[in-house]
Amino acid sequence: MDLMLLTGLLASGVRFAMPLLFAALGETVGQKSGVLNVGLEGIMLVGAFLAVAFSVATGSPWGGLLAATLGGAAMGLLHGFFAVRLKVDQIVSGLALILLGLGLSGFGYRLIFAGHQSIRVPGFERLDLGPLSDLPVLGPLLFSHHLLAYVGIFMAVGLWWILTRTGLGLTIRAVGENPKAADSVGIDVDKVRMRCAAFGGAMAGIGGAYLSTAQLAGFVEDMVAGRGFIAIACVVFARWNPLGVLAVALIFGIADAGQIRLQPFFPQIPYQFFIILPYVLALVALAGSAKSASLPAALAQPYRKA
Amino acid sequence: MTVPVLELTRLSKRYGEVTAVAGLSLKLEPGEVVALLGENGAGKSTVVNMITGMTRPDTGQIHLQGKEVHLDTPRDALDRGIGVVHQHYALVGNFTVAETLALGRAGPGVLDRKVLHADVRRVAERIGMQMDPAALVGSLDVAGQQRVEILKALSRKVSLLVLDEPTAVLSPEDAARLFDVVRALRADGVAILMVTHRLADVFAVCDRAAVMHAGHLVCDLPVASATKQGLISAMISGNTDMAQLPGLPVQANVLPDRPPTPVSDTPIRVSVRNLKLLRANGSQAVQGLGFDIRAGEIMALAGIDGNGQSELVQCLAGLNLPDDGTAEICGCRSDGHWTPRLLRNAGVAHVPDDRRRYGIISDLSLSANMMLSHFFSPRYGRTVLDRARARDDTRRAIDEYDIRTTGPDQPIGRLSGGNQQKLVLARELLAGPRVILAAHPSRGLDIRTIGAVQDILRRQRDAGAAILLVSADLDEIRALADRVVVLAAGTAFGPVAMADTDMAQIGAWMAGHA
Numbered sequence: 056m057d058l059m060l061l062t063g064l065l066a067s068g069v070r071f072a073m074p075l076l077f078a079a080l081g082e083t084v085g086q087k088s089g090v091l092n093v094g095l096e097g098i099m100l101v102g103a104f105l106a107v108a109f110s111v112a113t114g115s116p117w118g119g120l121l122a123a124t125l126g127g128a129a130m131g132l133l134h135g136f137f138a139v140r141l142k143v144d145q146i147v148s149g150l151a152l153i154l155l156g157l158g159l160s161g162f163g164y165r166l167i168f169a170g171h172q173s174i175r176v177p178g179f180e181r182l183d184l185g186p187l188s189d190l191p192v193l194g195p196l197l198f199s200h201h202l203l204a205y206v207g208i209f210m211a212v213g214l215w216w217i218l219t220r221t222g223l224g225l226t227i228r229a230v231g232e233n234p235k236a237a238d239s240v241g242i243d244v245d246k247v248r249m250r251c252a253a254f255g256g257a258m259a260g261i262g263g264a265y266l267s268t269a270q271l272a273g274f275v276e277d278m279v280a281g282r283g284f285i286a287i288a289c290v291v292f293a294r295w296n297p298l299g300v301l302a303v304a305l306i307f308g309i310a311d312a313g314q315i316r317l318q319p320f321f322p323q324i325p326y327q328f329f330i331i332l333p334y335v336l337a338l339v340a341l342a343g344s345a346k347s348a349s350l351p352a353a354l355a356q357p358y359r360k361a
Numbered sequence: 362m363t364v365p366v367l368e369l370t371r372l373s374k375r376y377g378e379v380t381a382v383a384g385l386s387l388k389l390e391p392g393e394v395v396a397l398l399g400e401n402g403a404g405k406s407t408v409v410n411m412i413t414g415m416t417r418p419d420t421g422q423i424h425l426q427g428k429e430v431h432l433d434t435p436r437d438a439l440d441r442g443i444g445v446v447h448q449h450y451a452l453v454g455n456f457t458v459a460e461t462l463a464l465g466r467a468g469p470g471v472l473d474r475k476v477l478h479a480d481v482r483r484v485a486e487r488i489g490m491q492m493d494p495a496a497l498v499g500s501l502d503v504a505g506q507q508r509v510e511i512l513k514a515l516s517r518k519v520s521l522l523v524l525d526e527p528t529a530v531l532s533p534e535d536a537a538r539l540f541d542v543v544r545a546l547r548a549d550g551v552a553i554l555m556v557t558h559r560l561a562d563v564f565a566v567c568d569r570a571a572v573m574h575a576g577h578l579v580c581d582l583p584v585a586s587a588t589k590q591g592l593i594s595a596m597i598s599g600n601t602d603m604a605q606l607p608g609l610p611v612q613a614n615v616l617p618d619r620p621p622t623p624v625s626d627t628p629i630r631v632s633v634r635n636l637k638l639l640r641a642n643g644s645q646a647v648q649g650l651g652f653d654i655r656a657g658e659i660m661a662l663a664g665i666d667g668n669g670q671s672e673l674v675q676c677l678a679g680l681n682l683p684d685d686g687t688a689e690i691c692g693c694r695s696d697g698h699w700t701p702r703l704l705r706n707a708g709v710a711h712v713p714d715d716r717r718r719y720g721i722i723s724d725l726s727l728s729a730n731m732m733l734s735h736f737f738s739p740r741y742g743r744t745v746l747d748r749a750r751a752r753d754d755t756r757r758a759i760d761e762y763d764i765r766t767t768g769p770d771q772p773i774g775r776l777s778g779g780n781q782q783k784l785v786l787a788r789e790l791l792a793g794p795r796v797i798l799a800a801h802p803s804r805g806l807d808i809r810t811i812g813a814v815q816d817i818l819r820r821q822r823d824a825g826a827a828i829l830l831v832s833a834d835l836d837e838i839r840a841l842a843d844r845v846v847v848l849a850a851g852t853a854f855g856p857v858a859m860a861d862t863d864m865a866q867i868g869a870w871m872a873g874h875a
Contacts (some may be wrong), residue, residue: 198742225460229453232510240465240513241436352454 057275058192064312066195069204070270072308074099074262074279076207078286078292079300080214081258085131087218087295089231089252090138091355093149095259096283097156098130102263105159107176107274108167116179116268120203123264124257130156131256135249142357152284161276168274179203179269201269203261211301218297227251231351244358262286281334288337294349303340310336364427366391366520366552367412367443370726372421374407381407383576384421389521389552394543396563396584397556399573400596400807405556408573409523412554414438426520444514448526449778450506454499458509462516462626484515488545488676496641502667504535511542522546524555528562529804532665533835533868540566558808561836574599589709597809625658630691630796630827631677637685646672650686650853652846656795658854659818661842662831664871668848670831671714678703678711691795702737710734712785712802713833716778720785723774727766728755731788732795738792758787763813764792778852779810786817797821801833815840833871835864847871 078095083090092098102123110119130152137148168174179201184187187198218224226247229237234244266282267274285307293299314329321329367389374382382404389395399405410416412423415431422429425441432438432622438445459477462484467477481494498509506525514522524543528536543553543566555567562571563584571581573594579599580592594600614784619772629682631654638647646669654660664670675681677688679701688695691707701711711734713719728751732741741747755769762783766776773781799818803811818841822828832838838845839859846856847870854870855862 194749221468221469221471222463225464225467226454226469227470229456229464232455233451236453236461237464239447239451240433240446241434241439242465 060316062192062195064316065309066199066345067303067312068309069196069200070308071311072304073201073204073207074266074270074282075286075289075307076211076301076304077262077265078259078283079289079304080207080210080297081131081255081262082286082290082298083293083295084214084218084227084258085251085255085301086290087351088227088248089229089234089351089353089356089358090135090248090252090255091145091149092131092138092152092204092252092255092259093146093287094134094152094156094283095255095262095286096128096279096281097153098256098259099263099266099279099283099286100156100160100277101130101173102127102260103267103278104163104263104274105260106264107174108163110177111174112176119177119268120261120264123260125260126261127263128253128257129131131253131259132249133253134256138258138357139245139252142359145355145357157277160274164274164276174217174273176268176272176274178272180310193328201265203265203269208301211297215297228351231353234353234356238358248358259286265332280285285337286332288341292337292340292343295351296349307333307336363390365389365424366393366426368427369412369422370409370422370424372411372418372423374404374411374416374418380576382411382418385573385576385578387571387581389554391520391550392547392554393569394547394555394567395569395571395829396567397554397571397573398558398560398563398592398596400809403573403596403807404576405573406525409445409525409554409556412521412523413443416848423579439517442518442520443523444517444519444521445523446507446510446514446525446527448529450510452498452506452509454497456498457494458492458496458498458512459494461509462513466516474872479511480516484512487549488515489544490542497780499505504532504538504664507531507539508542512697515546519551521552521554524553525559527555528557528559530665530833532833532871534871535665536562537567538872560592563587564589565594566593572596582783588783593808596807617841625655627658629653630656631660631829632689633677633686634688635686636673636676636683636688637682638669638676639667639684640672645851647848647853648851650846650848652856654796654829655826656827656841657822659822659828659830659841661838661845661859662829662848663833663835663838663845663867664848665815665833668850670800670848673848674711674714674798674829677704677798678709678713705734706737708792710789710792710794710797712797712799713787714800714804716781716785721773724772726770727759727764727773727776727784728752728769730784731755731758731769731791732755734788735792740792747777754791755784758784758791762787762817779806782814783810786814790817790821794821797826797828798831799828803837811837837868840865840869 078099082092082095105126106119106123109122110116134148134152137143138145181199181201184198188194218227226242230242230244230247238244263279266278289300289303289307293303311334314332318326318329365388369385369387372382372385386410397405397408411418414437415436417433423432430441459481460480463472465479478494481492485492490507492512498506501509527539531539536762541727546553555562567584569581570584570587570592572579572592574596580595634651636647636650640646652660662670677682677690679699682699683695690704690709693699693703693707731754732746732751735741741751752769758764759766764780764783766780773784803814806814818828830841842859844856845867847854847867
């Protein structure tokens, strides 16, 4: 019985972790290149909305995913345009993205779906791997997720490999650590940062899409509910390491799943206390990793040529 | 007849009203080491920028290997075989040496560490250099990082290497090693343009000396027929009459050697006992350090950067507490109250080493910067700031210290480094300090300003101040110090009176040899 409970907790923890994972992986790449995007929340909202709208329109969650990816990339580029090209303060530009995303998604949703009582959103199906999925414990834990979840885990490993083992990763890290050094060997700092910002946006868009078409099925205003910020906390807590991001996102996911499961056991405690658990965890994590040597040295600093 | 590696023909560059470089022509043959000398503002940096693709000349041509080229970006210069080692290194601290060399050269794909490491060794061996490819750049000392910069330049095919003030931060031993590298490159046929302030560099390793003054090339002659005095005179006044005549005396304010005057009867102002200081990362910076500084005496704290000088000065300025031992300045003790405010009130002036970070606020005016050290003194008022008085003080400082500026309201960031430093000195000396902590007061300044700064310190000493002079420059130590203490690798040598030691001994101590 206990094992069942634990298996269920871990399995749903994986599901809860995925939106965080995608957004945080994108943010990791962005921050590694020196671009801080605090507007993940807004991008995830737009992603969630676009995913629903285009899933309904195309009849396939993949159409929705594509739209969310492109929309996210566009917002990442917008951030890049302000923060990288125009050298606007990155926090200010990120805050603008949050408000923009909140407004765009809410407005767009009402524009398209106002009056529709219930829309059926074609969501992602869980993979059915036959006997594998039916295995006790391992089945629900490892072999019964949405395809997207496996993509996320694969990307964590892939991005870690790219950042640490390839010339592309070297370039991205150099741009985020010492843009002048990169510039001095002929690397176009702003171009690299723009691309990383777009990638970060696309990933946040996918995170939003996961939320509205895989984890849930439908869009609600402000449904991201702070996950964009938790994703940023994940990046810091994981010390800008994609493999760490995977681990930290899973911890947050499990904490989120756990608090829901704990609520019925302690009816005397107001449920709000459980809801804040993951956020408290994020605060503690950030407080504990305030000064990290892995912080990209040129994070949030626009590069101006001498 | 060989083709010159680099030929500059009548290069000119104007910035608004100011002519930075006027009709400069210069030739570098393969395997030739040319020193480019000049004061700050003489136009050396502009020449370097034009050669390295950072700025475009207004008129004139650049020929590389006999072909005219247009260098619009640093990349153009790199691709054409021009390597640069800038004064301020452009390195990523958490990259290994191998990764540093791969950056910008390797494709986006997988990096093969074996190949990269072999690459580093191959380039290093070419010039007889030892370098661990797996070492983290941030863990190397200044000299090591400079070697990485040189390797970085050489990892591409270079026919011309520009070294910008390469010896400014090196110990005498490391400078000698750098010169060995320069000689190896010369033997390899690489042309080298060495921008420098230091005449010692010119005579140590250069073949020709080109001197710029106010944008003009005033002389260009073989080092064998040049004299120290002549080159100084050409740099300061553009006057080349003396350039090849030996033996004429230098102007009085240029690095005069003075007999050290020991004092023994004046009050002790600074007293340090068994001091231990840790760096921010917990490693040991200074251990068992003890010395006194009396009123009317200059104590030089010699040593290569990063051997605890910053930690010591910050401690004596009240920014840090000792991790063991005690410091006492003008009656304040480090085991009692020990804050910058208290020490400043007791008469401590602090000329920090990192001027841009700790000495000035670039965006603020000269007069606002003037107020910074006197914030808690009643000089500029207790509640409402007396800006008029600050402006008056600043105006007087501008006259007295010959600061080149449009006036007290100009943002200090617009001034050259030398003029910024003069304002910092003016500010620190304004209230007649009893103790002066001067960290690298003349670093990066031109020869005329160095003379002025040293005169100022000497006058303060004669007026009875106790001065701690942090310096890595043996010439400066010789010119100013009465006694010297050397920090190297956590150990302290001395203090010893300048009369009882010599430059070779101090140089050996700086390198960590007892």
